[in-house]
Amino acid sequence: MKISGAEAVIRCLLEEGVNLVYGYPGGAIMPVYDELYKFQDQLQHILVRHEQGAAHAAQGFARATGKVGVAIATSGPGATNLVTGIADAQIDSTPLVCITGQVGKHLLGSDAFQETDIIGISTPVTKWNYQITEAHEIPEIIAKAFYIARSGRPGPVLIDITKNAQFDEMEFSYTKCTKIRSYNPKPTLNHEKVAEAAALINAAKKPYIIFGQGVILSEAEAELKALVEKTGIPAAWTILGLSAMPTDHPLNVGMLGMHGNYGPNILTNECDVLIALGMRFDDRVTGSLSTYAKQAKVIHFEIDPAEIDKNVKTTVAVLADLKEALTALIPLVDKNSHESWHNEFKEKYKIELEAVINEELAPTNGKGISMGETIEMINKHSNDNAIMVSDVGQHQMFACRYAKFKTTKSNVTSGGLGTMGFALPAAIGAKMGMPDREVVAIIGDGGFQMNIQELGTIFQSKVPVKIVVLNNEFLGMVRQWQELFFDNRYASTIMVNPNFCAIAEGYYIKAKKVTKREDLDAAVAEMMASKEAYFLEVMVEKENNVFPMIPTGASVSDIRLS
Amino acid sequence: MENKIFTISVYSENNVGLLNRISGIFLKRHINVLSLNVSDSEVEHVSRFIIVVKTTEKWVQNIVGQIEKQIEVIKAFYHIDEETIFLESAIFKINSALLFDERQIQNIIKESHSEIVTVSRDFFVISKSGKRTEINDLYNKLKRYGIMQFARSGRISVSKEKMEVTSLLEQLKS
Numbered sequence: 001m002k003i004s005g006a007e008a009v010i011r012c013l014l015e016e017g018v019n020l021v022y023g024y025p026g027g028a029i030m031p032v033y034d035e036l037y038k039f040q041d042q043l044q045h046i047l048v049r050h051e052q053g054a055a056h057a058a059q060g061f062a063r064a065t066g067k068v069g070v071a072i073a074t075s076g077p078g079a080t081n082l083v084t085g086i087a088d089a090q091i092d093s094t095p096l097v098c099i100t101g102q103v104g105k106h107l108l109g110s111d112a113f114q115e116t117d118i119i120g121i122s123t124p125v126t127k128w129n130y131q132i133t134e135a136h137e138i139p140e141i142i143a144k145a146f147y148i149a150r151s152g153r154p155g156p157v158l159i160d161i162t163k164n165a166q167f168d169e170m171e172f173s174y175t176k177c178t179k180i181r182s183y184n185p186k187p188t189l190n191h192e193k194v195a196e197a198a199a200l201i202n203a204a205k206k207p208y209i210i211f212g213q214g215v216i217l218s219e220a221e222a223e224l225k226a227l228v229e230k231t232g233i234p235a236a237w238t239i240l241g242l243s244a245m246p247t248d249h250p251l252n253v254g255m256l257g258m259h260g261n262y263g264p265n266i267l268t269n270e271c272d273v274l275i276a277l278g279m280r281f282d283d284r285v286t287g288s289l290s291t292y293a294k295q296a297k298v299i300h301f302e303i304d305p306a307e308i309d310k311n312v313k314t315t316v317a318v319l320a321d322l323k324e325a326l327t328a329l330i331p332l333v334d335k336n337s338h339e340s341w342h343n344e345f346k347e348k349y350k351i352e353l354e355a356v357i358n359e360e361l362a363p364t365n366g367k368g369i370s371m372g373e374t375i376e377m378i379n380k381h382s383n384d385n386a387i388m389v390s391d392v393g394q395h396q397m398f399a400c401r402y403a404k405f406k407t408t409k410s411n412v413t414s415g416g417l418g419t420m421g422f423a424l425p426a427a428i429g430a431k432m433g434m435p436d437r438e439v440v441a442i443i444g445d446g447g448f449q450m451n452i453q454e455l456g457t458i459f460q461s462k463v464p465v466k467i468v469v470l471n472n473e474f475l476g477m478v479r480q481w482q483e484l485f486f487d488n489r490y491a492s493t494i495m496v497n498p499n500f501c502a503i504a505e506g507y508y509i510k511a512k513k514v515t516k517r518e519d520l521d522a523a524v525a526e527m528m529a530s531k532e533a534y535f536l537e538v539m540v541e542k543e544n545n546v547f548p549m550i551p552t553g554a555s556v557s558d559i560r561l562s
Numbered sequence: 563m564e565n566k567i568f569t570i571s572v573y574s575e576n577n578v579g580l581l582n583r584i585s586g587i588f589l590k591r592h593i594n595v596l597s598l599n600v601s602d603s604e605v606e607h608v609s610r611f612i613i614v615v616k617t618t619e620k621w622v623q624n625i626v627g628q629i630e631k632q633i634e635v636i637k638a639f640y641h642i643d644e645e646t647i648f649l650e651s652a653i654f655k656i657n658s659a660l661l662f663d664e665r666q667i668q669n670i671i672k673e674s675h676s677e678i679v680t681v682s683r684d685f686f687v688i689s690k691s692g693k694r695t696e697i698n699d700l701y702n703k704l705k706r707y708g709i710m711q712f713a714r715s716g717r718i719s720v721s722k723e724k725m726e727v728t729s730l731l732e733q734l735k736s
Contacts, residue, residue: 119579119582120582123579123582123583123586124583124586124589124590127633128633128634129579130579131578131579148633180633181636182574182575182633182634182635182636183633183634304631305627305630305631306624306627306628306630306631307627308627309623310624310627
């Protein structure tokens with residue numbers, strides 16, 4: 001039976017188990033939208049307010065569910081508006097399939113209306129991209145797109161479809177892609193390397209595990225827990241590794257990185273064997289590489305060969321899917337407790353508690369509400385079990401430092417790219433992907449205004465997300481740097497903000513503003529109890545800083561507490 | 563780490579857009595490509611890129627890792643000059659009158675082992691394959707008489723050692 005290319009696109013999505021897509025229509029993608037209309041009982045389309053919102057919503061969906069997120073846009077500006085979300089997905093290894101319309105094949109290269117070279121533009125920020133110019137290519141290419149997006153180290157794929165290919169008829173049949181001859185997503189596990197790793201771990205006096213999103217992407221949470229519990233090795237998470245282990249697990253020592261915890265950073269330079277699991281030694285984690293873990297033997301479990309020895313030279317590299325590798329490793333490691341080593345983390349935590357955490361969570365000296373205590377309040381009223389979607393900046397660091405997690409895939413944030421404007425649309429995707437979970441978006445007053453239009457999507461599609469804006473009337477993180485490194489010259493970081501509650505109410509979203517500490521508890525309780533979307537603005541202390549902090553280019557040993 | 567000349571070989575599918583994907587990897591790292599050649603390889607439908615760069619070994623490892631990561635790339639390698647047999651080709655277009663007026667030119671052509679490709683009333687064309695230094699040498703000798711046009715190809719090379727890719731490519735053939 002012959003069908004149109006546009007209908008084939010929809011049937012391919014259904015074959016891949018997609019029942020939810022985010023997008024925005026326009027001229028060059030209209031045939032696909034016509035089919036979305038016809039298939040609306042099988043495939044839900046959420047109309048966003050800007051294509052960037054579609055990309056971030058698809059990311060939020062993917063991060064919270066582990067499935068591939070799908071975003072659709074038209075040619076030209078529709079396609080270019082997706083690019084920030086695609087770049088974000090690329091650097092944070094998020095599986096995404098973006099479908100863009102394109103002018104007809106006969107118009108390619110003619111500077112036609114809304115023609116743009118989205119293949120050229122998206123190449124550096126996609127795992128793969130392809131321009132379909134003939135209808136018959138659609139099933140094979142879309143099958144490849146989903147396979148590439150989700151396999152190996154996941155990432156975004158963009159498929160650009162010319163309008164003629166959407167209109168033309170083709171004979172439809174669908175076979176899922178399981179192999180591409182030039183692509184090896186899952187390196188074969190080398191058991192000798194696992195044995196070498198086990199020998200190093202068993203001989204170590206101060207072994208230290210640092211884990212990233214690889215644990216979540218390979219669904220190795222149980223294996224990580226088993227490894228940690230058998231060996232007694234303290235484990236710290238990267239920002240994208242958050243929630244891969246319960247926060248209150250006794251062997252979870254906290255967060256790495258520029259604004260991570262004191263012990264996990266400083267003790268990186270004290271351990272004798274550093275075991276990196278599914279993480280990529282980002283500069284925000286390592287600080288200065290020339291002084292990073294030089295005393296330690298480094299074991300790197302990683303699926304992407306290009307990450308091995310990229311930043312940190314390894315003693316043993318185990319190139320494999322993490323779940324498979326840890327399954328092989330666990331029987332080879334000795335049972336241990338490493339008590340005195342563990343006590344070093346506890347001592348460092350005590351220092352951080354007294355210097356930073358206590359004051360952040362219960363401010364004294366008549367200071368205004370802190371971001372940390374707001375996060376604590378959300379923990380309290382969500383029973384430590386919400387999906388936290390954070391934007392980028394100070395509030396993000398406070399959310400990542402103080403939010404508590406019981407369940408994996410509960411921390412959705414823009415890590416690698418640091419995309420302000422990420423959280424509001426990403427929260428939409430996370431909530432729609434996990435409708436039974438509470439989803440709380442934590443956003444600053446700056447980032448909120450970068451995709452504020454998505455309040456319209458939340459209203460129209462009735463997405464019951466909880467939105468918390470931590471308002472300090474500053475671009476807080478930049479202001480902090482200006483205070484610390486630019487002699488308090490607050491260049492363009494002062495925000496004169498509108499009445500956010502009125503804006504939320506303009507979209508018929510319940511809204512409340514808290515300015516006093518004594519009102520915070522009840523306000524957060526009311527928000528969390530709401531069955532509908534809810535907007536809470538919290539006026540926080542204006543010039544608080546995030547500490548600890550490793551200044552750019554400094555060593556992890558030189559982490560500052562104030 | 564010191565900068566050295568590296569020859570990067572890439573075996574890939576022959577698809578639209580891959581050149582852009584690969585060149586972007588150099589662009590992102592602000593590395594200038596000294597020469598680039600794309601051709602068929604020993605396996606049907608498999609392309610071979612030969613890219614010459616001057617950089618550190620650490621960077622070339624990083625680059626080769628990123629290239630190999632591209633979906634349509636089958637395998638990528640890097641070699642230093644001592645590990646490969648390599649050459650470039652150049653063609654020179656010269657005013658025909660010189661061939662008769664300047665006797666020395668005939669000697670230069672003969673000594674450089676270059677070939678005369680064509681001779682017409684107005685100009686003649688010679689070609690020369692070899693190392694960059696040999697081509698530069700010929701260029702410098704001819705320059706004083708006036709070169710009407712000059713073009714040099716990118717480097718092509720084969721490795722002295724057996725390429726690890728051979729068995730992989732054998733499988734693709736079957």
